[in-house]
Amino acid sequence: MSVAYKALPFEGEKGSWTVFMSLCKGCGLCMEKCPKGCLSWSSHLGAYGTPTIEPNMDDCTACGICKAVCPDCAIAVVKKK
Amino acid sequence: MSVAYKALPFEGEKGSWTVFMSLCKGCGLCMEKCPKGCLSWSSHLGAYGTPTIEPNMDDCTACGICKAVCPDCAIAVVKKK
Amino acid sequence: MSKTVKIALAGEGGQGVQSVAEIIAEAANEEGREALYIPNFGVEQRGGVSVAYLQIGDEPIGSPKFQTADIVVALSDRAVRRTKKYVGEETTFVYDTSIEGIEDDLPKNAARILAMPAIEVSKNELNPRVFNIIIMGAVIKATNVVSEDDAKAALEKKLGYKFEQNPSLRELNYNALSRGMELV
Amino acid sequence: MSKTVKIALAGEGGQGVQSVAEIIAEAANEEGREALYIPNFGVEQRGGVSVAYLQIGDEPIGSPKFQTADIVVALSDRAVRRTKKYVGEETTFVYDTSIEGIEDDLPKNAARILAMPAIEVSKNELNPRVFNIIIMGAVIKATNVVSEDDAKAALEKKLGYKFEQNPSLRELNYNALSRGMELV
Amino acid sequence: MSTVPQMPKCWKVESKPHKFCPGCGHGLVLKALGEAIDELGIQEKAVFGADIGCSLLAWDFFDIDTVQTHHGRTTPVVTGVKRANPDTICIAYMGDGGGYAIGSQHLVNAAARNERITVILANNCNYAMTGGQMAPTTLPGMKTETSPYGRDVNEAGYPTQGPEMVAAITREGAYVARGTVSNLKQLKGYFKKALQNQMDGNGFSFVEALSTCPTNWRTNAKDTWAFLEKEMTQYFKVGEIKNPAAKEGESGE
Amino acid sequence: MSTVPQMPKCWKVESKPHKFCPGCGHGLVLKALGEAIDELGIQEKAVFGADIGCSLLAWDFFDIDTVQTHHGRTTPVVTGVKRANPDTICIAYMGDGGGYAIGSQHLVNAAARNERITVILANNCNYAMTGGQMAPTTLPGMKTETSPYGRDVNEAGYPTQGPEMVAAITREGAYVARGTVSNLKQLKGYFKKALQNQMDGNGFSFVEALSTCPTNWRTNAKDTWAFLEKEMTQYFKVGEIKNPAAKEGESGE
């Protein structure tokens, strides 16, 4: 079954990083777990009208931790090979 | 509160032994536990119209085990001093 | 169409009144008659008076219990007290001669009161274990609800497996049945 | 005796419509008027549309919910869809200008439909946190259920402990209230 | 010379002979309990709750304030009493069905909350009052009315280890033991410690008593003792499992 | 480049975003569970039972046959399914209230009977769906709506040790573990072993997952993680408690 989500993609040296705004509830769990501290609040609003997040792609290592800890599967991370 | 029970007393060398017939249900638990094997069925009927027990006072040591294991407190044993 | 016969049997837990009622009921059913048997039961597994209500007739039976029995058999002092309420003007009331202290409790209104030495007979002549079969004999004689032969057949059905192991038991039971029939 | 005013406020979990309703109700009660406020609630702790039903009048209020409101305020797309059923021919329907994709869902039968830039005003002029106080201002202006002063007193009662710590907050809230009143 | 029965003082004489079957372990458990109560001198302050199960037959067993409750619900009733009047010494008496099946949520939660009550459970490996069905404690292979071909552990599991379970969810304050009517002195000792633990305000106390049910086991006296002493003890280990008083090196019996 | 969300295959896309609050641990538990189910390839044979509690919000969470049941009753419903159709792979999903309070008789008896089902319990130290009351698992001193001055262990006891209790009444065939949403890989591993244990017919499997409830804890993201990782683990030890597969010297994580 395919459902379209509004995606906000970011590209960085180490990989690509995407937040699906209609999935992100702005809980901030990812932000706390990012080893690089490179996530911050975005001005885009998410599922509950709350702010979503965005990465600083300069620092992002595409490690995928943020993706792993997101309870809503709102982040996709693809590491460059 | 005092309630009268029909008692059947026996006297022996080591002590006195009494069965209260209206309490004894003839379960036989005492019989099995008497270390002297000196209890047997009596022709007197007990609480449920079932036979009560009686001791062979020649063998009875008045140890009180039968009394201890009776679930109905139907036996009294008094050791001679 | 004969009237439905109502029987109440009452005794202490170990006296076997339920088996008697059940065997008679089975016998009547085998004869193709309508029979209804219901035990009383309470919270206690043993202890307490055991009452069996039995009805036999030719039409489907109505309510499982009844107010007035045709015959009441009471086998202990407590049983006498418990069952005298089932006695009416046409009731035969049977009790065992060995029961003590019930003189004042015997029903006043029975058609017939019968003291029966079943306990004694079973002890002295037969075997205490067939006490209830004596009672059974007395009941079928007094009520005619089943024939002696059918009663024997029902006994065979219920206890056959025991009779196999010990054929003398069969005779003991048959004798008890006959003795019971004589006592009425 | 004036008619009881019926107000429905609806928004997303975090938008604070319940506080608005509660503060207005408290203010009315303090004025000695009859007020009844009931939140809707469902199984989800958050998520789902939050609706506040508020009635203010001079007589004891009847049933806690109603079929037709005098004013409906809807603050999100889902809130618009959920509350349009409370709109009748005399209803003022208020929604936030920032809500997208609801053109077809706006009630057709309202007496008056009012798009209000509350989210924008709160963001740009004041502070997103007082968004709901702007709404409150709009509601009391549109309905006259309580006076501005009483509304302020109720705000003071509810948020006084915060104002103590940070007096600029008081002004922020009062400004939001006034701005809200202007928007109607 | 004694010609009156030597019953515990707190037994109610008028209700004797009691209503249990011949050879029933409930009588023995309540004899040990009666003696424990006598020795602690707590008859007047005790409140006894009897579960449905053959334990209900004890509703007028003692000269002790007693309430017979519902099947499995004695723990909460007695908890309610204790919470409302902490001066009482509260005893909940139940069978293995009442305690480990229908009332197990109450048992484990009262234990976890460390209620200051004493629960005494007579384990007779079956649902006796209802005529001998399988209980959580029925032994593997044992025939009952609902395990007519013997308890199949693959289908029905192994016998519930009640005291072990209770021990696992209690902390220091709790007293937990398993006794047997085959050793009444020890059992009485456990009861005394359990009650003392309540009286000291330490916490929850629980004693399972291995008990007999000749009626449903269909055993004579000899086999009754044998089943209790040889079969049951293979699955149920007698002894103290938790004893706050034994902290300083003192060990249980 | 991926522009579709990387959800477990067995998640039902149409019901996302799911109904849990922002930062709710239920989402993480069900993410780990979804991945475990995907990896075992059992989506079609699985039957998922959701308790009342925030778990009910998962009634349409998965593309898996699902029944939302009553508060505390998911264990018996799922047991009923499994007994009637042993080919299904049955999962009972519940909260700490549903599992350790109102449904604890079902939990301990299903465990004792060694039902071939998998129970997954999200422990968030409170009754979340009803607005944050004290649960059996509430931490000492923790404030909730019904312990407004903090849980007083003298009144309400210590937090229930669920897996430890379950372990105490199960025998060899059972799998018992406690994981945490703070370590999803480990948690997923436990789920896989638990499900495998059911599929192998060994017996009951139980995994408690330490979970978050920012709404009722009233925590921001930082404090949410801190409470989970620092406070909760003081009382709840993460790890495998019973693992039939680990018999031969192999030890749990």
Added chain:
Amino acid sequence: MTEKPIQEEKRAFLTGNEVVAWAALAAKADIMYGYPITPQNEIMHYWTRMAPKFGKRFLQTEDELSAGFTTLGGVLAGRKAFTATAGPGNTLMQEPMSMAEMMRIPSVVVVQQRGGPSTATVIYSQQEVTMTTFGGNGEGFRIVYSPSNHQELFDYTIKAFNTAWKYRFPTFVLGDGYQAKLRESLTLYDPEARGIELIEPEPFLGTEPVNGTKSYTNMRNTYNTEDELYDIIVRYGEEYKNIAPEVIEFQEFDCEDADVVIVSHGVVSRAAKGAVQELRSQGLKAGYFRPVTLRPFPADQLRAIADKTKTLLLVESSYGQMSKLVKEAIFGSTVALEYLLKPGVGVTSEELVAKVKQMI
């Protein structure tokens, strides 16, 4: 497949609990879930003895809540599952049955009523009528048969499975301790040999993929808004009303010219039948009416009789539980009502005859 438990027909002399076990086998029930309680126990005893022989299953649960909920699980898995209970167990059973009502899970519960309230007696009563017909939190969308003899106990237990699976309302066979424990004769039969079609259950959960694709089922009993719930209840209510004429069963005789019609149900109607026959034989104009389904209640049928007779004598072994159903059913009628209420004890023909004579 193992062979059929009952081949064709056979006369038998059994207790009611045995009858229920045989009927469940005859109805092709697959699995029983249960918790012991007197006077229902022997249903489990006979079932556990017979089950393995016919490839059937049994689970003894930890309480009646579990017995009810596992039964629902069994049904969801696509099996004919059932349970049996009584008294306080029936009280607990109302929780699972409220879920069955909401989710329309077909379920069969045999109740053998005992004395109430509370533990009361383990013997007999008709005091579980209100609870069984209306249940827990909800509107009592359920079907309740009240049999009066062993033949009916057999017939209606078989029928209950078809009713439950056809209409998907929880279905109860409301027996009692007397019926449970008494022995009388009846004819056991294989329903299919009599041309009764037995509905095959279908799985709700654990379904097989169709053409390689599985479509998943997500079932719930909780709703977010009041309106969602309202729509469902009203729909169920309509459905229930529509099927009622098909489901309703009753018995009557001698009502045409009756001055008094005795209304009773279950085992009590055996006494009523005898009494009416006796009264008629004495030339007294008595009639007999008996709801076989207590819910839905044969309202129109009884109303027609109430319109013709002078007095209804309501007789039951409870303090007026059937009477409430009667009054609700025929509201508007001005027939006189008399009562013989015997909570917890049986009623005999003799006392009914006496009562009617005293009335006339």
Added chain:
Amino acid sequence: MTEKPIQEEKRAFLTGNEVVAWAALAAKADIMYGYPITPQNEIMHYWTRMAPKFGKRFLQTEDELSAGFTTLGGVLAGRKAFTATAGPGNTLMQEPMSMAEMMRIPSVVVVQQRGGPSTATVIYSQQEVTMTTFGGNGEGFRIVYSPSNHQELFDYTIKAFNTAWKYRFPTFVLGDGYQAKLRESLTLYDPEARGIELIEPEPFLGTEPVNGTKSYTNMRNTYNTEDELYDIIVRYGEEYKNIAPEVIEFQEFDCEDADVVIVSHGVVSRAAKGAVQELRSQGLKAGYFRPVTLRPFPADQLRAIADKTKTLLLVESSYGQMSKLVKEAIFGSTVALEYLLKPGVGVTSEELVAKVKQMI
């Protein structure tokens, strides 16, 4: 002793759950036992906040069975104990309440009805009327108040304690989710300052010796013979009948000349009141009747009105649960009945006005 929670009188603006907590304090309740369920939770929340300040106690139990049975324990110990529940919790509560009925243990249960059956909604309904009035296995010997606003919620919660302890029938305050959650004003008062005497509870168990001798109490709920039980039930039935006139409460107005009388209870009667006033203001002859006690039901009072009016319009947020009570109560009346049944949703004055106009 700590000081009184409420000194004299004070106006307050509260939610219904707060009101209940205050009322229990005012009635000198000693201890609450409870298990969370929406929409009743805040009773516990407020109680736990206030309890320590006034030397009161609270126990959160593991489920509603335990909440009910611990409550009975608290009462037996001589304390004013109470509990509160809703929906599926109320279903479970019927087990302990059946024990209370049998043993005549005074007990107070506050019910905040939510949608049913099953978990349904956490919001609102009047679908627990049958269950609350008649309960589990038994005859429903209990007293049920149905308040309609916060003042009454306060008044009747206080009264419930006196009723329960005076008559020793379990007493219920049957609120609902709307009443639980809405905020409105009321006057809190100290009942004693108003001259209302509060009955002092006495211990059943754990009694003190008198003159050095203790007389022991042995309580049971199980009986050996049917006749023992019969005697008890009939005695309770008589007692219940005798106290009913004293207990019954109702409200009516504008019934004298009414063509239509709206009958409703609880929160719905607020809408009914408004509707009748509106209809009268439009010159339409509508009347208002409201049972305040649903059990015992004000039967004679309603019958007197039914004898005078043409139609009773029965209005409730359930599928006919109050209607059943009405029909039972006034059986024999030929008044026409009309219905507005809204299971699980509220009723407004507007729709009632519309309904009546369409009828006339």
